[in-house]
Amino acid sequence: MEMVLRALAIYLILLLVFKVAGRRALLQMTSFDLILLLIISEATQQALLGNDFSVTGAMLTIITLVTADILFGLMKKYISGAEAVMDGMPVILVENGIPLTDKLQKVDVSCDDILVAARQSQGITELGKIKYAILERSGHISIIPAEG
Structure with a gap:
């Protein structure tokens, strides 16, 4: 259960960070952006898995992240205004x-x-x-x- 909560927490934190960073962060990647993305992914991986490097732990983490993404997609689809809050407007x-x-x-x-x-x-x-x-x-x- 700890791994599921950890995955959800990291997902929400990354969602918030990229919301605060803005869409500009998604526009064009410079070499600095690529390096930053690699560092973030490594830190995220360590935070997600902790000391559990098992295949089961990795699968549970992946399933949790995909499920969270699907749930956010459904929220955007069925809850009025959720898409504007999460993704912004053009x-x-x-x-x-x-x-x-x-x-x-x-x-x-x-x-x-x-x-x-x-x-x-x-x-x-x-x-x-x-x-x-x-x-x-x-x-x-x-x-x-x-x-x-």
Whole structure:
């Protein structure tokens, strides 16, 4: 039972940490982000398993984490507003070529991040050619080009 509670606690802590870190953390991984992710995964593994390195312990931990994820998915599906609380809402960052600086600061996204997404998805190199740039729940930036 201790392993199940440990797995649930770690799951909730990681969910909270990534909620506080924001969707910016999911946008693009730098080498620093990769190193941090590796360190977090190692610390998480040690916290999840403790001194129990058995196959049974690992399976119980995995089942607990997957079950928790399924339960959160069901909560988002059936409880009104749960998805907005857990995953946030899409945020418009650029409207008609004009960056919305207050929203950019709130979600910690730069105009350079938007231009990278615009170049990669639409071949756009200027903010003025973007009708909308939207930070999606997933951390991806969607670009809608301006007409003409």
